[in-house]
Structure formats: C-alpha cells, structure tokens
Amino acid sequence: xxLPFPYTxxxxxxFDSAAAVPTAKxxxxxxxxxxxxxxxxxxxNPRSNYALYPLEHLLYCEDCRQIRCPRCVLxxxxxxxxxxxxxxxxxxxxxxxGNRCTRNCYNCPVCTSSMTVSSLxxxxxxxxxxxxxxxxxxxxxxxxxHWSTLDIGIEFEKHTGITQQLARIKNGGQVVPSLKEREKAxxxxxxxxxxxxxAREDISVELSDAADPPAQEDVxxxxxxxxxxxxxxxxxxxxxxxxxxxxxxxxxxxxRIMNLYSSASSKKQKRDKPPPMREASSVAEGLAIHTSxxxxxxxxxxxxxxxxxxxxxxxxNNQLDQSVRFASELRPSPTLLCTKRGKRCRAxxxxxxKPEPKITSTRYKIKLLASNHIPRLSIRALSASLPLPxxxxxxxxxxxxxxxxxxxxxxxxxxxxxPLFEPVRITLAxxxxxxxxxxxxxxxxxxxxxxxxxxxxxxxxxSSTPARRGGPSDSSSANSxxxxxxxxxxRGRNWTSIILEVVPGIIEQHRGLTFGGDQKYRDDDGLVExxxxxxxxIFVRIEYESDxxxxxxxxxxxxxxxxxxxxxxxxxxxxxxxxxxxxxx
Amino acid sequence: MxxxxxxxxxxxxxxxxxxxxxxxxxxRPPALNIDPSALIAQHASxxxxxxxxxxxxxxxxxxxKISSVHGKVLLGEGVCVAERAVVxxxxxxxxxxxxxxVTPPTAGVVVGNGVVIETGAVVEAEEVGxxxxxxxxxxxxxxxxxxxxxxxxxxxxxxxxxxxPDFTVVYGNGLRRVDTTxxxxxxxxxMRLVMHAKQIEVYKKxxxxxxxxxxx
Numbered sequence: 001x002x003l004p005f006p007y008t009x010x011x012x013x014x015f016d017s018a019a020a021v022p023t024a025k026x027x028x029x030x031x032x033x034x035x036x037x038x039x040x041x042x043x044x045n046p047r048s049n050y051a052l053y054p055l056e057h058l059l060y061c062e063d064c065r066q067i068r069c070p071r072c073v074l075x076x077x078x079x080x081x082x083x084x085x086x087x088x089x090x091x092x093x094x095x096x097x098g099n100r101c102t103r104n105c106y107n108c109p110v111c112t113s114s115m116t117v118s119s120l121x122x123x124x125x126x127x128x129x130x131x132x133x134x135x136x137x138x139x140x141x142x143x144x145x146h147w148s149t150l151d152i153g154i155e156f157e158k159h160t161g162i163t164q165q166l167a168r169i170k171n172g173g174q175v176v177p178s179l180k181e182r183e184k185a186x187x188x189x190x191x192x193x194x195x196x197x198x199a200r201e202d203i204s205v206e207l208s209d210a211a212d213p214p215a216q217e218d219v220x221x222x223x224x225x226x227x228x229x230x231x232x233x234x235x236x237x238x239x240x241x242x243x244x245x246x247x248x249x250x251x252x253x254x255x256r257i258m259n260l261y262s263s264a265s266s267k268k269q270k271r272d273k274p275p276p277m278r279e280a281s282s283v284a285e286g287l288a289i290h291t292s293x294x295x296x297x298x299x300x301x302x303x304x305x306x307x308x309x310x311x312x313x314x315x316x317n318n319q320l321d322q323s324v325r326f327a328s329e330l331r332p333s334p335t336l337l338c339t340k341r342g343k344r345c346r347a348x349x350x351x352x353x354k355p356e357p358k359i360t361s362t363r364y365k366i367k368l369l370a371s372n373h374i375p376r377l378s379i380r381a382l383s384a385s386l387p388l389p390x391x392x393x394x395x396x397x398x399x400x401x402x403x404x405x406x407x408x409x410x411x412x413x414x415x416x417x418x419p420l421f422e423p424v425r426i427t428l429a430x431x432x433x434x435x436x437x438x439x440x441x442x443x444x445x446x447x448x449x450x451x452x453x454x455x456x457x458x459x460x461x462x463s464s465t466p467a468r469r470g471g472p473s474d475s476s477s478a479n480s481x482x483x484x485x486x487x488x489x490x491r492g493r494n495w496t497s498i499i500l501e502v503v504p505g506i507i508e509q510h511r512g513l514t515f516g517g518d519q520k521y522r523d524d525d526g527l528v529e530x531x532x533x534x535x536x537x538i539f540v541r542i543e544y545e546s547d548x549x550x551x552x553x554x555x556x557x558x559x560x561x562x563x564x565x566x567x568x569x570x571x572x573x574x575x576x577x578x579x580x581x582x583x584x585x
Numbered sequence: 586m587x588x589x590x591x592x593x594x595x596x597x598x599x600x601x602x603x604x605x606x607x608x609x610x611x612x613r614p615p616a617l618n619i620d621p622s623a624l625i626a627q628h629a630s631x632x633x634x635x636x637x638x639x640x641x642x643x644x645x646x647x648x649x650k651i652s653s654v655h656g657k658v659l660l661g662e663g664v665c666v667a668e669r670a671v672v673x674x675x676x677x678x679x680x681x682x683x684x685x686x687v688t689p690p691t692a693g694v695v696v697g698n699g700v701v702i703e704t705g706a707v708v709e710a711e712e713v714g715x716x717x718x719x720x721x722x723x724x725x726x727x728x729x730x731x732x733x734x735x736x737x738x739x740x741x742x743x744x745x746x747x748x749x750p751d752f753t754v755v756y757g758n759g760l761r762r763v764d765t766t767x768x769x770x771x772x773x774x775x776m777r778l779v780m781h782a783k784q785i786e787v788y789k790k791x792x793x794x795x796x797x798x799x800x801x
Contacts, residue, residue, distance in 0.1 A: 110762065120773075122775075142740060144756060145756045145757075145768070146736060146762075147762070150766045150769075151766055389781070
C-alpha cells in the first residue's frame with residue numbers, strides 16, 4: 001500500500017451490501033446480528049484491496065447515511081469544454097461535431113503540445129501606424145518541438161476559424177472542394193455514367209486518372225451517399241408503387257390500406273422481402289481498390305527520406321486518419337474536449353458532488369465529503385509523543401514504523417476526532433489476534449468512549465470552565481502517566497485518544513520443510529508478500545443524537561415531535577496500518 | 586556607533602564596493618574584452634584567468650555567470666544570458682579524466698551570434714551556433730558542438746562531446762527532430778534574428794547597465 005506508515009483506511013462495503021440487500025439493515029438491533037455482522041473484516045482478503053480507501057477519497061451520502069467510494073457513485077457529465085481555450089461546448093454540438101474543439105485549438109501531431117497561430121509577416125516597426133490586427137499569412141506552430149503547418153505546406157489567410165480553413169486545405173496547399181461541390185461532381189459523374197452502357201469500363205477509367213487515392217473522408221462520404229441512394233431506391237419500390245410490390249400473401253391494394261392504418265405492419269412486410277442491394281462498384285460510389293502504385297510510392301518515400309520520415313506509433317494513433325504513415329501526411333489534431341462531472345449516489349441518486357458549471361471555476365457547488373461526516377481515526381506510536389499537527393512526518397520522531405520489534409508490547413495512540421456538531425459515543429471492536437500467518441495480539445484498552453462535538457473553536461476558549469482533559473493535563477506529565485485499561489488517554493474539544501496495545505507476532509522465517517500445497521504462496525524467504533505488514537482491522541460504531549431532519553419528519557406522524565432528537569447509529573470497518581514487523585534475528 | 590568610528594583616521598578606500606562583491610572574488614580576467622554596447626547587469630559576473638570576449642549588444646542578466654576558469658569564453662554579437670545561467674567550462678573530475686591525469690587547457694566556449702541561453706542553463710559546449718536557443722535548466726556537456734538555429738528544450742541534458750547538427754530540436758526525453766520549417770524558410774530565420782534584436786532593445790530599456798564597472 002502506497003501510504004507511509006502509519007495509515008488509516010476506511011472500508012466501503014458497497015459490494016457486500018449490494019450482494020446482500022435484504023439483510024443490509026443498519027445495526028439498530030445489535031443482539032440479533034446476522035452472519036454479515038458476525039464476520040470480521042479481513043484486510044488480507046484480495047477483495048479488500050477494492051474496498052479500502054483513505055478518508056480523503058470517500059464521499060458520504062446524507063440520505064443513505066453511508067460512505068460512498070468511487071465504486072458506488074455514478075458519474076454524470078455536466079458540460080464539455082476545451083482545455084485549451086476554456087470555452088464551453090454545448091452537448092448538442094458534441095453530438096453533431098464530435099468531441100474535439102472546433103475553434104482554433106490544435107495539438108502538435110509530433111509532440112502533442114498545444115499549437116499557436118503565428119504570422120509569417122515580418123514584424124512591423126513600432127513607429128509605423130498600428131492597425132492592431134496582424135496581417136499576412138498565418139500558420140500553426142508548435143512552441144515546443146517547432147513543428148509547423150508549413151512543414152506540410154499549409155498556410156492560413158486569417159488567424160481565426162482555423163478549423164474551417166484547415167478543412168479546405170489538403171497537405172501541400174491544394175484546396176479541397178467542399179462537401180456540396182463534391183456532391184455536385186458526384187451527381188454529374190453519375191449522370192455521365194448512366195449515359196455509358198458499361199459501368200465496368202468506368203472503373204478502369206477512373207482508376208487510371210486517380211493518381212493519388214482519395215482521402216479517407218472522401219471515400220466515406222462517397223460510400224455513405226451511395227448507400228443512402230440504395231436505401232432510398234429500396235424504399236421507393238415499396239407499398240405505394242403497386243407495380244413492384246409483390247407480396248406473398250396479400251394483394252398490393254390490401255397492403256396499401258394496411259399501411260394507411262398501421263405503419264407497424266407495413267414495416268414488417270417491408271422487412272419480409274427487402275429489395276436486393278448491390279455493392280459499390282466504382283470509386284465514385286466509394287469503392288477503394290488497393291493499388292500497387294501506392295505501395296511503390298511508400299517504398300520510394302522510405303528509401304528517399306529514411307526512418308525519420310515515418311511516424312511513431314503514438315503519433316499515428318493521435319491522428320484523426322490513422323492510416324497515415326509518413327511525416328508529410330501529418331495533420332494538426334484538434335484538441336480533445338474535457339468534461340466536468342458530477343457524482344451521484346448509486347443507491348438513491350442523491351448528488352454527492354457537483355462542480356460549478358463555470359468552466360474557469362474550480363470550486364464545487366456541492367461536495368459531501370466523508371471527512372465531514374465520519375470520525376477520523378489516526379494512529380501513532382505512543383513513544384513518539386509529539387503533538388501531531390506540528391510535525392507532519394512521524395518518521396522524523398524517532399519511531400521506526402517499518403521495523404516493529406516482534407513479541408514486544410508496543411503502545412499506540414489512537415485518536416478519534418469528530419467532525420459532527422453533536423457529541424458522539426464510539427464503540428471500537430477488533431479481533432484479539434490479527435489474521436494471516438503472523439499473529440499479532442491487539443488490545444483496545446478503552447473500547448467505548450465519548451468524543452465531544454465539533455463546536456466552534458472559540459466556544460471552548462471563551463468558556464469559563466477549564467479545559468476538560470481526562471488524563472494528563474499537560475505534556476510534561478504525559479510521559480509519566482500510566483497506561484491503564486478502561487481509561488481514555490487524553491481528550492480535547494472534539495477528539496479523544498485512547499491506547500492500543502499491540503504485540504507484534506513472530507515471523508517464522510526459515511521453516512525446515514514446506515509442504516506441497518503451501519509452497520506456491522511463499523516466495524524465497526518463506527513469506528508471502530506484505531505478510532509482515534501489521535494491519536489491524538477495527539470495527540467502529542458511532543452513536544449520536546441529532547435533530548430530526550426536516551425531510552425525514554413526515555407531517556402525519558405524531559411519534560416524532562417537531563424539533564425532537566433522533567438517535568442515529570453508523571458503523572463501518574477501518575484498517576489501521578501500523579507498520580512492518582521486523583524479522584527475528 | 587558612528588561616534589566611536591569618527592576618531593579613527595579615515596582609511597583610504599579607492600573602490601570600496603567592487604572589492605566586497607562576491608563576483609570579484611575570483612581574479613578579474615586579464616584579457617577581458619568587452620564591447621561598450623554590451624549590457625551587463627549589476628549582479629552579472631565575469632571571472633576566470635582565461636580571456637573573455639563580450640561582443641556588441643550582448644545582454645548579461647543579473648546573476649548570469651561567465652566563467653573562464655578552465656578555458657576562454659567568447660560571446661558573439663547579441664548573445665543573451667539569463668539569470669543563474671552559467672557559460673564556461675566548469676571544474677570537475679572530468680577535466681583530468683579525459684587525458685590521463687594531466688589537466689589540459691580546454692578549448693573553452695564559443696557562443697555564436699544571437700544565441701539565447703535561458704534561466705539556469707549550464708553551457709559548457711565547445712561551440713554553440715548562431716541563433717540557437719538553449720532553454721531553461723538545460724545542461725550542455727563540455728566538448729559539445731551545437732549547430733545553428735538549434736533549440737534545446739527546457740531541462741534537456743546533452744552529454745559531453747555530442748554533436749548536434751544545424752536546425753535540430755532536442756525535445757522530450759532526448760528525442761530529436763529537424764526543424765524543417767526553419768531550415769527551408771530563410772525568411773523565418775531572418776525574422777527570428779530580427780525579433781531577437783528587438784528583444785535586446787527592450788532589455789536595454791529595462792535592465793540598468795553596469796558595463797562601466799567592467800570597462801577599462
């Protein structure tokens with residue numbers, strides 16, 4: 001696990017609760033505990049890897065009163081924006097134009113950094129009359145690797161609307177006819193071909209004059225228009241034209257009447273006997289024929305310009321047209337859009353987090369963090385008795401968490417701090433020995449205690465009563481006080497710390513013989529990976545009284561009086577990563 | 586304090602300030618040739634026993650360091666050296682290592698016209714060609730030969746004795762490509778030099794010149 005010792009993970013039981021939905025009631029009745037409640041959480045279980053999260057990664061659903069981990073939230077896209085120009089793109093545009101920026105944002109096809117528009121005009125002298133706007137041809141240039149559209153022979157007339165301009169220019173500067181022009185040309189060719197009797201000869205004619213193969217989008221548009229025309233041919237031959245309508249069961253007039261009354265049945269009949277569709281048979285119809293000349297050209301290119309001229313795999317992958325092979329075929333790739341997402345509870349669809357819709361803002365409108373609802377457990381060795389907030393890294397305090405002495409009693413200080421505004425009663429439970437091969441003994445000296453409410457910091461400071469501290473009142477006597485069972489160690493405004501007594505188990509390093517079945521779980525020094533990590537599962541149960549929420553208070557019910565208090569309970573498993581046990585010398 | 590000092594005879598202090606500066610801790614180069622049109626900021630330092638030539642319109646930003654401890658340094662016309670950048674062969678174990686134990690006088694560093702050396706870069710190269718840009722945090726090892734109009738992108742490390750041909754862009758993790766745009770368009774090359782000259786004009790307006798300290 002990635003966090004340095006000591007750490008605390010919180011378990012989200014979303015998988016288990018989903019598996020056992022009817023029994024997953026809150027523990028309002030502790031004595032008749034079912035199997036699920038009986039089972040102790042095993043941090044060594046491979047499945048636990050997916051259930052344990054640091055507190056900071058967790059959200060909290062106020063309706064379900066449960067922790068929500070990344071596995072049990074639903075994400076929904078709020079809006080799309082370009083990370084380069086920070087303009088929001090409406091979702092209707094996403095459907096029609098795709099998920100790339102349609103403004104001036106482009107990424108370098110060589111190194112993926114975002115490109116800038118530069119002018120080719122030499123800089124004017126400042127004394128000249130400033131017209132403000134830049135003049136002259138423009139080009140896209142990568143500020144990092146210095147690739148520019150001049151490398152592929154593309155210049156722009158204006159510095160805005162690059163996408164529209166780029167769509168009209170092929171590599172090398174030739175102008176691409178617009179879609180309408182292409183349609184027109186296609187129709188013209190179509191008519192011309194209709195005049196010709198033999199369509200077969202047409203292919204050879206067209207192939208011979210096609211020196212460079214058509215671009216992929218041309219092929220696509222040709223093919224799609226061809227298929228559209230085929231479909232419309234098939235549709236026109238349907239019920240309303242009685243001559244072509246030969247149905248097996250009904251006369252055409254009947255089918256026409258049926259068609260008037262119910263469109264569904266007519267559709268069925270349509271599917272019964274589809275008109276035969278032919279495949280594309282010429283370049284104009286979208287037929288792409290592999291030619292050996294293009295292969296020869298590629299080989300010549302390789303011979304002439306060498307390996308440097310080819311693209312790497314990732315460069316090729318970033319291209320819109322992924323069939324390109326050479327650097328001269330590169331196109332600047334429009335910037336991919338990003339999304340802002342909200343999170344909802346998977347169970348009740350309650351919104352858990354929602355960022356502000358404004359693109360430039362990084363703040364959140366709603367953010368229900370688990371750290372605001374769940375007590376924070378933090379652990380440190382008692383011998384390293386320095387107040388936590390002043391020293392961020394506890395390793396600097398002299399206690400070596402990664403070399404725990406086996407079979408020696410170590411005291412840890414478990415501090416529970418309460419983020420709620422009500423005092424909380426906490427009950428802790430842990431198995432007396434940890435699971436796994438290395439059996440360590442764990443004793444919670446004070447398993448049940450209270451934690452004060454998270455009141456205003458000033459309340460305590462201004463109140464006339466002296467600081468209520470249970471155990472040692474000042475740090476000088478802290479070391480001298482005895483560790484005593486059933487007593488809390490120290491108490492503050494909204495936190496309480498207790499002592500955890502741990503006797504790390506002995507790692508039996510060299511066994512004489514390993515028995516067959518056991519062998520595969522052990523590596524060379526006879527220890528499964530991370531077996532020496534001491535992790536303590538702790539079951540935390542919280543009880544507190546809080547005001548009855550407004551939406552919970554049904555208007556008809558008399559049992560809950562308005563403004564009344566309600567007893568609440570929550571429970572979860574957490575795992576304390578205490579340290580690594582040192583092997584016996 | 587001042588009362589106690591007044592009775593003591595005033596000690597002759599001909600040049601009090603320069604002697605205190607850290608930059609003049611090393612001996613002032615015996616052959617320091619500085620063009621009067623150069624711009625040397627207050628905290629820039631030029632030091633070392635070997636000759637240093639600073640050509641016209643050179644800009645040395647504050648805390649730029651030109652060191653000729655292990656060999657001469659020639660800065661061409663319009664060279665810009667940014668803050669904390671170091672030009673000159675640095676001392677180190679490799680000095681003797683190259684030729685068995687005997688410390689040879691290195692060839693020094695020759696920086697071509699219009700070269701820009703950005704913040705924190707260390708240039709020990711034998712030669713840096715005209716119009717090259719060495720970006721921030723770059724380390725160019727000794728004995729390197731960098732061509733004209735190259736770009737060494739930020740934080741790159743060029744190992745010693747590397748030859749980098751003209752118009753090369755060193756980017757990413759040691760990747761290289763030829764800047765074909767600049768190579769084929771002489772007008773862009775000229776534009777780059779013109780822009781650089783303008784930049785120097787701006788620097789001359791912004792940075793207080795302390796070249797007088799190093800002259801004469």
